[in-house]
Amino acid sequence: xxxxxxxxxxxxxxxxxxxxxxxxxxxxxxxxxxxxxxxxxxxxxxxxxxxxxxxxxxxxxxxxxxxxxxxxxxxxxxxxxxxxxxxxxxxxxxxxxxxxxxxxxxxxxxxxxxxxxxxxxxxxxxxxxxxxxxxxxxxxxxxxxxxxxxxxxxxxxxxxxxxxxxxxxxxxxxxxxxxxxxxxxxxxxxxxxxxxxxxxxxxxxxxxxxxxxxxxxxxxxxxxxxx
Numbered sequence: 001x002x003x004x005x006x007x008x009x010x011x012x013x014x015x016x017x018x019x020x021x022x023x024x025x026x027x028x029x030x031x032x033x034x035x036x037x038x039x040x041x042x043x044x045x046x047x048x049x050x051x052x053x054x055x056x057x058x059x060x061x062x063x064x065x066x067x068x069x070x071x072x073x074x075x076x077x078x079x080x081x082x083x084x085x086x087x088x089x090x091x092x093x094x095x096x097x098x099x100x101x102x103x104x105x106x107x108x109x110x111x112x113x114x115x116x117x118x119x120x121x122x123x124x125x126x127x128x129x130x131x132x133x134x135x136x137x138x139x140x141x142x143x144x145x146x147x148x149x150x151x152x153x154x155x156x157x158x159x160x161x162x163x164x165x166x167x168x169x170x171x172x173x174x175x176x177x178x179x180x181x182x183x184x185x186x187x188x189x190x191x192x193x194x195x196x197x198x199x200x201x202x203x204x205x206x207x208x209x210x211x212x213x214x215x216x217x218x219x220x221x222x223x224x225x226x227x
Contacts, residue, residue: 151175
């Protein structure tokens with residue numbers, strides 16, 4: 001008895017389809033993150049993502065609905081991985097013992113090992129600041145999360161130098177300053193790629209400024225002009 005060569009191929013199971021969909025989604029997110037880091041939000045089109053990922057535009061829209069939804073997914077996915085990597089680097093750095101030390105290993109992670117995500121955040125902030133919308137709000141949430149982690153780490157380093165309530169206040173002020181310093185130093189590093197100032201020197205300067213601010217805030221002298 002001959003086999004039926006015209007028999008239809010069995011449909012893949014729901015589990016197989018779900019796994020394929022997850023792989024397609026991850027591939028699109030990887031490509032979108034890379035393109036947005038290099039081109040910015042406006043310069044990254046669905047067509048470009050489709051071409052680079054090999055995924056049809058219709059499939060991209062099926063997974064993410066629109067470009068705004070895709071960008072939100074890029075931010076959420078990258079934020080979790082970025083925070084995990086930065087925390088792992090920070091926890092392994094035994095030199096981070098004083099409040100003014102922003103953690104050399106964590107700093108290097110942001111600037112050299114995984115700068116793409118921070119670059120995406122800054123690009124989106126500049127491109128979308130006048131338009132607002134959910135994408136900019138996602139960026140703000142990530143930055144707030146980053147600042148809160150800085151506050152917690154700084155508060156731990158301040159234990160013993162002032163009372164807990166005062167320590168929390170000082171940590172919050174120092175975290176705001178640290179974010180400003182990281183923003184400016186990161187932009188400068190992206191421009192000259194370490195040619196005019198090595199990352200170690202940027203780190204040393206930031207630590208020096210943070211040390212001055214800590215001493216002033218702990219003593220109360222740094223409250224002049226506070227908002």
